[in-house]
Amino acid sequence: MLSLTRTNSPSGERTNPGDGGSKGTSPPREGWWSSGAPWIWLNAMAVGIGIAAVAGLLGLIATRGLAHFWPADVAMLQVDDGTTLIGELVDIEFTDPASFEQTGQPDSGQIERWLLKTGNRRVNGPDFRWVPTASVVDRSFPSDVAVFERTEWGNAYGRISAVYEDDALVATGSPAWNELQSRLERVTELRDEIAATQARTIDTVNYGLERLRLEKRRRVLQGINEASDIEEQERVLMATYNEAESRLRALSEAMRRDAVEIVIMDGRSIRQPLSDVIRVWRPNAMTVGGKLLHYVRSLAVFLTGDPREANTEGGIFPAIFGTVMMVLLMAVIVSPLGVMAAIYLREYARQGPLVRLLRIAVNNLAGVPSIVYGVFGLGFFVYLVGGTIDDLFFREAQPAPTFGTPGLIWASLTLALLTMPVVIVSTEEGLTRIPRAMRESSLALGATKAETLFRLVLPVASPSILTGIILAVARAAGEVAPLMLVGVVKLAPALPVDLNPPFIHLERKFMHLGFHIYDVGFQSPNVEAARPLVYATALLLIVIVIVLNLAAIMLRNRLENRYQVAET
């Protein structure tokens, strides 16, 4: 998009004067240094650094992000002080003995230590611990060690010793594993049912009650004191609510029925209710196929699940949904407006100093920092426009703001403004490149200006327009700074689209992949545990943005070829 000159040939086809044969004459006699060869190498190195940096960063994110879902083997370490540690090996680090007092060996160079994720946060304290490699007496991977993914307190590691039903022993030893699996299935079903009841009934009833409360207040504001019909509806909703509530209570009671006893690394047995257990697996006993299946399942949960534990575990579905929703809405706003502005600039405005000035201004707006747009969006859209809408249409909700607070619609509008120059510039470029002859022949055949525009100019320019829109979408998807001001939150209570009328809730706050990375990576209490998840989220965001950009680049290249044909 930032190009100074456009050659007619696809870029790169033209040979460079410096490459190939023309440079191939032997280095001048007067010496290697003055021939410029070292400089050429340094210049080449600069390109190399650029490529290596891009590849390195992408590789880093990809490996760390994808490795997270692979079921890592769980090691059992015998340490020389007699303790046993069970956990996943997360990292190996070399550190100066000076900064690590536990070894008594001075000047031994650097010592190696392992970062072990021992889990069991509630019983063991911290999730992670450093173990000096030298202190490990024995390392093994016992096949009966299981990993428990839990809704609270992070993972647990240990051996399954028994399964209980209502405090009555059901199975011990090796049958316990199968027993556990079947009981876990039941718990999962119950959990799904609870979630469904919560979403379908409780949330709907709450939403309905809130609407009724506002309706009542609206009537009071209008001076109508008649509210018996509302109260009747409230009674109906409350009855539904109570019914669902008791059902939920019964379901969670049923969920608490079973428990599993785990022997953790220090030999203690802990009783873990199955209601808190999401999945159990024994990585050391898994085959590669089993691990692959586990991997795919974990990936699916990550993409479709809700976040847990302050976003540090679970999935990122609401963030994906929010990002897509916001970007779509933005595209819907920016496309017609940007294209219209470009058509005006190129086709309808009288070309002169004023239009040139406007064009420079639009170009420059593309370089204005995104945070400035965020500031504008907060001041103008949220407080001024949103506040006015609230005053006019949502008086019953006040002083709680409805539209006068950051939300999806304002984020989309702000980003539409931010990406408008991209669409305008790209569209204009497409319009400029339409050969004059084409236009004139259309006019000569008797078409009006509007007909030429709709039947000829726009269709021919459509790849440029599409390129502009894709670039705009790619930019919007990766932009975070302005969103922090106009609508993104770390945890949105509800998606912007649900089953409650009017189904699309433009005023709601939403979650966003980019902000999720910032929030989990920098604001969360347990950064170490959340880090792999952040890498995975970053990978997803990068993939989205790069795919969009590549699409735009390919479209542009194809377009360039097409015009060659048109011009010759």
Added chain:
Amino acid sequence: MIQGLSWRRRAVEALTARVVGLGGGAIIVAITLIFFYLVMVAAPIFRPAQISELDVLRLSGSQVLAAGSNDSFESLYAIGADGTISFLNPDTGALRGSERLTPYPLAAVRLVFPSNDTFALVGEDGTATLVRVWFRRRFDGDVGYIEDHVDRLFGGEPLPLPAIPVEQATGHHENRFDFYLAESVLKVAGVDASGNIRIWQFDQLDDRLSQPPAVDLRPGGSIDRLDFGPRGDWLYATNSSGAVAVYDIAVPDQAVEVYSGFLTRDGAELSVMTPLLGRYSLMAADNNGRLTQWILRRGPEGAGLVAARDFEFADPIAAIVAEPRRKGMMALDSRGEMHLLHSTSERYLASFPTGLSTPAAAAFSPRSDRLLLAMPNGDLRRYAVTNHHPEISWAALWHKIWYEGYPEPVHSWQSSSADNDFEPKFSFSPLLFGTLKAAFYAMLFATPIAVMGAIYTAYFMAPRMRRWVKPGIEVMAAMPTVILGFLAGLWFAPLVEQNLSAVLSLFVAVPLCMLGFAWFWHLLPRRVTQPFDGWFAAISIPVLVVTTWLVFAYDNGLERLLFDGDAQAWFLAALGLDYDQRNALVVGIAMGLAVIPVVFAISEDAIHGVPRHLTTGSLALGATNWQTLTRVVILTASPGIFSALMIGLGRAVGETMIVLMATGNTPLMDFNLFEGMRTFAANIAVELPESEVDSSHYRLLFLAAVVLFVLTFCFNTGAELVRQRLRSRYGNL
């Protein structure tokens, strides 16, 4: 128009022209209006204040000793010498209600520090009763109204103030005692008959008052006024000759005088003294028209008062009223002219001639939008004050300011704090400095790589490779900066901290190894190297990787060799540089990576666009490739490269997420490579969501956005103009 079109086609034609013309034009105008909106929001901070007088109300009854109002000025109250509080309608003066607070007449009323609504009513019988005036907004249906309340503290029990001669409330004597109340501990200071200071402390336990023994302080001279200092840990004693003593009373039975001196200079008399909000500073007016702010300084060299700034007037100041929630004040001079002032910004905000003598009681409304003066003749004068942003001035934004509690004037940005009596520090200097520092280091890293890379790609690279490199770099331009920031903060910053010597060595080792390899390459037979011309960039990557690996593998040895085994400690010892984990080095590299693609793309285009006949002509005349490049191509393309750098700089200045995540966001003014910074953009992102709409802070952040806008707009416009000239130059060649 063409004749004979059907009405339908004509309508479409006209409609399209209308819609596109109006709509498109409007959109373009609208997006250029962003700037004006930002300016519009920011502008009010520089508007002067205004004072206007409202009707005079007349109070019947006794002399008013204290006055005040509720937040929104819907109810005002006056406490009279007869011990009665009267609530009035501020518009009509009608009595809303009144209550007798003490059975005996009052000698004086003093506001209890640090509250704005609690008063100590000192009776002529030598006791003090503490009352709190408060208001509650009630709703009757949709109609709101205000309820007035008075609470008697300590069960309404009058506190005995033995040994203090309470005289008729005249002149300074009402100030010879002071009250401090926080978390049910009440401290009272007073001057006893023999001129000593006595301090009592009352603890409210189980609704009973326990009274630890009083503390006696023997001052050097006479005392006319006592004021508790911040948090009740300090006590100021002053007299009319301007002498002042400061006592540290944090541990009451070890109270000690820490400072004594004069609040006036050149032998002038003190005419009036008032502490500002929080009592970290005293405003002292002398009889020559000078008003000085004395700041309580605490430090290792001992506590004391320092004169921070002077306000000069033609006439001596006769009365000072401090604002209840800001560090501003109203000063009334002896000719009866009111002056609105603010200490931090040193602004003379507004003047208003009243012709009045010293009032019996005066107070700002809690929001400082009304001023109440109760005159000795029973007039209650009300003034409307429009003074929204007194703490900001253009000078205060950029210059060093002497803030309360600081030993000297500093540049500082500290917009909020948990304390109510906090003095906001709004200096743009550290933010601008941080912005430029981050941009500088980013450009330092990015410029050589981007420009040299562009030169190679445009001039030397094999077309087949170029076709992949260009889009690759373009894709990198689209990399979300939040990802770069996250990697910089969580992966790269710890890496740099652990391998500082290796990272620094890379900057030297990589070019050296590259040159070494180039020398080796040059020794190879030409027959072997020939096919690889144009692929140097690809060949250099393994060299880079190996060099980097070697440097990191021998980091330990390097660190011992160069930095005595600990790079951070060495920099601190040898150069005095502190080390933060998230520092300018990390930001420079991370933001450099964000800037490289932009600079690369534009300069590559500029170099690649140099007309062919120039280069071929030069080569035909016998110049080598390198000579052609340096003397023809780069010279011709230099405006394009320059504009690329400008645009890159614009991007670096406005980048938010990387700086937010890869620095500690501390507003420092230090060019140290190993310390962080706070930039305009990051500052806006952090603070704007929490900022109160239309407050000074909010508008200042909009001003920061304007500054950013202007900075980047200048860079971009400069770049655009240069590019346009270049384009026409290429056209002419």
